[in-house]
Amino acid sequence: MTTTNRRIRAFKRWMTHNSIQHSDTINILTDPQQDNQILIKAMHNINQGDIIATIPKQSCLTVKSSSACHLIEGFCLEGYIALAVAVMYEKSLGPLSPWFGYFQVMPDRNDDVPLLWSVDEIDELLLGTELHKTVKEDKALVYEDWKTCIMPFVESAQLDPSDFGLDQYFAAKSLISSRSFQIDDYYGFGMVPLADLFNHKTDAEDVHFTSVSSHSDSETDSSENIENRIDDHPDEDSLCQIQNDPTVTSQEGDFSAADDTLSSNTEILEMIMVRDVKAGTEVFNTYGSMGNAALLHRYGFTEPDNPYNIVNIDLELVLQWSSSLYSSRHTRSRLSSWKSLHLSELPDQQIDYFEISSDGEPEVELLKLIFIILLPEKAYNEFDRSKVALISNKKGIVLSEITETNKKVLLTESVRGGLLSLADIREKCYGSRSMEDDVEALKDCPVTETKLYHSLVLRISERRILEKLRAYASVGSARVRSLGVCNGSTLRKKLQKR
Numbered sequence: 001m002t003t004t005n006r007r008i009r010a011f012k013r014w015m016t017h018n019s020i021q022h023s024d025t026i027n028i029l030t031d032p033q034q035d036n037q038i039l040i041k042a043m044h045n046i047n048q049g050d051i052i053a054t055i056p057k058q059s060c061l062t063v064k065s066s067s068a069c070h071l072i073e074g075f076c077l078e079g080y081i082a083l084a085v086a087v088m089y090e091k092s093l094g095p096l097s098p099w100f101g102y103f104q105v106m107p108d109r110n111d112d113v114p115l116l117w118s119v120d121e122i123d124e125l126l127l128g129t130e131l132h133k134t135v136k137e138d139k140a141l142v143y144e145d146w147k148t149c150i151m152p153f154v155e156s157a158q159l160d161p162s163d164f165g166l167d168q169y170f171a172a173k174s175l176i177s178s179r180s181f182q183i184d185d186y187y188g189f190g191m192v193p194l195a196d197l198f199n200h201k202t203d204a205e206d207v208h209f210t211s212v213s214s215h216s217d218s219e220t221d222s223s224e225n226i227e228n229r230i231d232d233h234p235d236e237d238s239l240c241q242i243q244n245d246p247t248v249t250s251q252e253g254d255f256s257a258a259d260d261t262l263s264s265n266t267e268i269l270e271m272i273m274v275r276d277v278k279a280g281t282e283v284f285n286t287y288g289s290m291g292n293a294a295l296l297h298r299y300g301f302t303e304p305d306n307p308y309n310i311v312n313i314d315l316e317l318v319l320q321w322s323s324s325l326y327s328s329r330h331t332r333s334r335l336s337s338w339k340s341l342h343l344s345e346l347p348d349q350q351i352d353y354f355e356i357s358s359d360g361e362p363e364v365e366l367l368k369l370i371f372i373i374l375l376p377e378k379a380y381n382e383f384d385r386s387k388v389a390l391i392s393n394k395k396g397i398v399l400s401e402i403t404e405t406n407k408k409v410l411l412t413e414s415v416r417g418g419l420l421s422l423a424d425i426r427e428k429c430y431g432s433r434s435m436e437d438d439v440e441a442l443k444d445c446p447v448t449e450t451k452l453y454h455s456l457v458l459r460i461s462e463r464r465i466l467e468k469l470r471a472y473a474s475v476g477s478a479r480v481r482s483l484g485v486c487n488g489s490t491l492r493k494k495l496q497k498r
């Protein structure tokens, strides 16, 4: 028996001891193709609506359930930092920790998460990508947290500093980023045994993770969606649903010994099938609708053909491009006109970058900024006074009336040229290796070379978007010419009709 299989058996014994149950329609297996990563497979056909697992909340490793809770809360640690301390603390207890059996299947760290890559690896593999600067900033912030929060905590609590070193902190952060869930208001974020063994598939999950709670103040049943991660993106899709519905606990699942435990304890998490799955296939969860940069950032992997990919063009880069064509006075005044236009429309939104969607469409604000930068002096002065800009042949448009739906009217010859230049400048951020070099390198790269493999997928997916941006800019030309714009008011009506 391999070490991993032995560890899985130990984990299964630990689950039984902690009343974590799963139906015999699923099993925990390893994937020899993927460096013995763990996955969940259907052993029999499973039907939509089947409850395949139940997990008592107190079996989850959270700040509240950890034996270091009083120390952590007494020192007012919160969020990521608090959970990282709980994880490091329990790990330091070895076999004395109630989660020792769980640690048998939880890796010590997730080396695929870029936070754990060396600076040289980040510079080499992520150059030019959306993650390059972000991950370097993350590393500095995590170090700062360790120095200003963890070290004083360890000293004050008189814990062994060797259990809470910088390396252990980075390791805990990588696990929290790639495996933690939002449980509920009481338990907060935490590590959820068994639920964290399901791999991700974008927009094609088989299972939903549901929390059945008795902490509700309300007499009536209610349900709401909550997050699976503890990061600062609360508006993203959730993995986890809360159902304050005690009747769910009495539903008949496939658990032979489950009934007593389930009826006496409403503090449980459930995994419910949301589609039928055939015997022999992997059962997937979803970690949310994320592009490859976000997936690699938090979880350390990417997906081919991910529909949520994006690439950004920084405002700074647009200003560099403008300064290469015009005086810095020109750039400053055009920027300020664009900002006042933008702020009058969206006063609370500061824009530092512009998103290019997976199909190569730039957001309207980028088109407006390029348009304003490129306005000839006379037209610009007119625009500055009247807020009506002339596109061609003295036909006017009101920039504040241009939205995502009618933005193509801004694709004049010069704006298209601007977009092409920006695509070229953004492309240069990837360094001397061409897109073809990246594609060839990916062909030769085994999936098990995870850092290289996923960074190549990310680079290629971003560069494909830049290719599409170029196509968007070029296709726009015929469209704009054929608009044959008339006078300003007629044009505005046309725009409103779309």
Ligand SMILES: C[S@@+](CC[C@H](N)C(=O)[O-])C[C@H]1O[C@@H](n2cnc3c(N)ncnc32)[C@H](O)[C@@H]1O
Binding pocket: 036, 037, 038, 039, 105, 107, 110, 112, 178, 179, 195, 196, 197, 198, 199, 200, 201, 298, 299, 300, 301, 302
């Ligand atoms: C919550 S764990 C899932 C269980 C994990 N396979 C294990 O061995 O413990 C999340 C990690 O699994 C891996 N993973 C999940 N979905 C994946 C996918 N679609 N492709 C590649 N790796 C994936 C990544 O390493 C990710 O950080």
